[in-house]
Amino acid sequence: MAEQDVHTNKTDQLKFQDPTTRYPSISPPKQDQPEPGLDADMVPKADIGEFSYRGTGRLEGRKALITGGDSGIGAATAIAFSREGADVAISYLPDEEPDAKNVARIINESGRKAVTLPGDLTDASFCSDVVNQAVEQLGGLDILVNNAGKQIAVEGLDDLPDDQLEQTFQVNILAMFRTTRAALKHLQPGSTIINTTSIVAYQPSPALIDYSSTKAAINNFTKNMATQLAEKGIRVNGDCLNNG
Template structure:
């Protein structure tokens, strides 16, 4: 927030609230790290202010070490929640940074190194978090994997399997195991994508999983509602995270997000408020919905 806004109440221009210039060419190995991502994504470290919306609650975020997951972890902690999150071994430095932000907010952090493609691992998460915090109120199924594809015929089964096991199977396993721990007032939030409705040929398998997540939300809302449990999805557009330079499309980095009506990619920090709304009592009448955060791209 700039000084002009603090003194005059003038809202930020969304076209220039974050950098709009082209990203420099870069490429990483999946899953990607924040340290190697240029420019560094904004997770809200210096800007997000909490208002006690999640006071006393406990949350589990899969893939909470960087990108959208870290932004949500920071926001939840500053809103008063204890936060558990998963990360891959290669993401340990990012996980440490997220843990520091949660603790600095005065909340308990529970980082869990986990390969979510393993059913036993994914299924064990809710019980571990409930044991650590004594409760589980918010489940954010956020971890994802994507790779640029040259065509259906060039994708080996093991790569297709990795996408589905990370983006779908792990979510099913964790959600199924979480339900006995979730009481009335609990919230489940899935990170879908604009790819669910505007699929790219080069991300066909990723797009398949994102569309399936939307279907899952709409199918489960009528089942979970009578139990007082809400389920929703957030559908990001082009958001600048380590996932992007690790996707394997260096030629597309410069133009990433430039085709949005706001003329720039989004930052992880710009997703945080959507997750807080859906997790909090302020979103208590929202279930079975998909909340697009796309920079103006139609969903």
């Protein structure tokens, strides 16, 4: 059986299946990659919906920007949006180009436009530039997904270096302020902002003190923006991860 058929039969969300046997029992080999890491080098490959997600046209004609859209949740979101009918721009670190090209390929094969925007969100100017580039190349913007994040575990606070602390806050929360501020110039009533948060905002992990702190800040930011923008007809939501 072809690889695509195997993936489809195991993970097609519209196919009636026995949940106790839907996924294989696997023990991934121990593996480690230097930052930022690539999905392309993971064993086994992540399921980002290429063979499983079938849309129903719920985002037909929409234009979305997803930060950190080259891998993981960002990639899965980009593919799902394209299958729902949206054109999608993804931002990512230049070192993640192989993953970004793969996601762009899937978006294009889904019949939608893909825009790839490499850059570093710790650079304040890029946070504005990436929004402007997305608007220019997509012809507008209806959806902003603030998904990019940095997470590195440490034993304790004494082991947390200043450069990691600053970069985690720059990527996870400061960039969110900046991209949202830039996007507000373009978002019309009916538009949506989605911020990726985590269960560690409520149940902090001792090994993720900086990451957990940013996720708590994201929750507060999301609630504030939802209140501010409701009267403008712009929805703001947080998407909470359960695995930190």
